[in-house]
Amino acid sequence: VLAKVRYDKLDTVTGDRKLMVSSLVINWIVGPAVMFALAWIFLPDLPEYRTGLIIVGLARCIAMVIIWNDLACGDREAAAVLVALNSVFQVFAFGLLGWFYLDLLPRWMNLGDGQGLDVSVWHIALNVVIFLGIPLLAGFLTRRIGEQKMGRSNYEAKFLPKIGPWALYGLLFTIVILFALQGKTITSQPLDVVRIALPLLVYFAIMFFGTFLLGKGLGLAYDRTTTLAFTAAG
Template identity: 85%
Template sequence: MTRTESPAALPAEEPSVVAKLSTLDRFLAVWILLAMALGLGFGRLVPGMGKVLAEVEVGGISLPIALGLLVMMYPVLAKVRYDRLDAVTGDRRLMVSSLVVNWAVGPAVMFALAWIFLPDLPEYRTGLIIVGLARCIAMVIIWNDLACGDREAAAVLVALNSVFQVLAFGLLGWFYLDLLPRWLGLGDGQGLDVPVWHIALNVIVFLGVPLAAGFLTRRIGERRLGRERYESDFLPRIGPWALYGLLFTIVVLFALQGEAVTSRPLDVVRIALPLLVYFAVMFFGAFLLGEAIGLTYERTTTLAFTAAGNNFELAIAVAVATFGVTSGQALSGVVGPLIEVPVLIGLVYVALARRRGEGIR
């Protein structure tokens, strides 16, 4: 799937281009909704489905989710032109903006929203704060690519988030869950004991493996085929697997907690409201910031999606390991991606509408 063939960009393209798109590309939003419904159906109607899926894990990492994310990320990372990354790292406006938005603004916004919307539900509130601390390193790559963002910038910013995640997650957890609540007179707070090795393992699995595979694929592919044949012949063959991996991941996510979500709908709504506000504030705030400092559409879009997305796998794993699989904190972690998936696919269309408004094809 090339940038000019992005399924979300269909309204801006000529009918002849639309006619060439596959059914998967043309009706992507429909397939995502069907995948969500299918996952919820499995989780609700098949006895023990969620429990079985949850038990298929190693070191706290869900193997089904890991498989889906790796399949989803590999084709996109194989498209990255790694010899152009220095042009991204040299863009100080983008790099500094990403660090500030992701590691100063994002956690603070989620902390505030969690206390505003859930003052009487401490377990759900804590779960949301953990979601806000886990900055996105995986699924943001697919949203960015669908919205025709800068692939090279996405790779750099995701790698930057990964480094900071290993270094700062535990410290920020202590600050937002223990120190800050006591400073503000909101209670005694609670600690968050997260081993650094667990965060590092999460980063290695969900970024390191597909990044290494994508880098080696491009290097070997260009050496054997040349850049032109690699991009015109090989990449179109593996491109659809990104969407197959996305749909598989969505089915697994919704099946894992289908019973819990459908049996506690009011709790899910309470958790979903601050999440909806969070995604809107982070995406549109970062988008406006990118435009204000003069970034191109592509890099503005990348900044916005890296700001709005979260590393749900890490958030869920931390909540389960610290508070238990049946805890309210774990449910908040699960609701995160259930809300994030449809919202961010909607924001893909919003970004592309802005792109059309700028006259970019």
């Protein structure tokens, strides 16, 4: 998917202040707060699951969202920029937000003693490099070399259609593997799976459709509105 991005047009995305500011506010203020509320509403008696759910709300998606965005005909360049922005922000803000939502805020609201989050900044950075940095570099080099060898028109008309489906195949394969690895847990604790899935579904609906309406209200085009919504819900 990242081989489809026109990297020479990224400056048109970074210059869109409505898009950039909206993304930061939604992803790092609204999103974590919504997930915190849903975690306590749906899982008040299951602290381990509740903590996991809150962490999911803090860890923005940096890989699959690019594929979902491409399937929905979103703005590829905007997706690359917003995912990269969220990734950098995640490296520096994850630990602080984890402390706030898992330790400080629960004690302020008399929801319990709270708990710490022992996550290394370097561990987060390593994951960002593996799941975003390497694919981003590969996509950039593929386009750069491909355009030099074939020209932009042939690269986009002949080469991209051949490699495009492999992104979807990879996504489906990843989903199958993830469920297969947790198959025993899923089948042995179906009620727990349902209880965890419900707040996730509500979260996705609130974040995706709410952000989509916000994008329309701000006057963003469909492609950038879609990208904003997927990066918010991911």
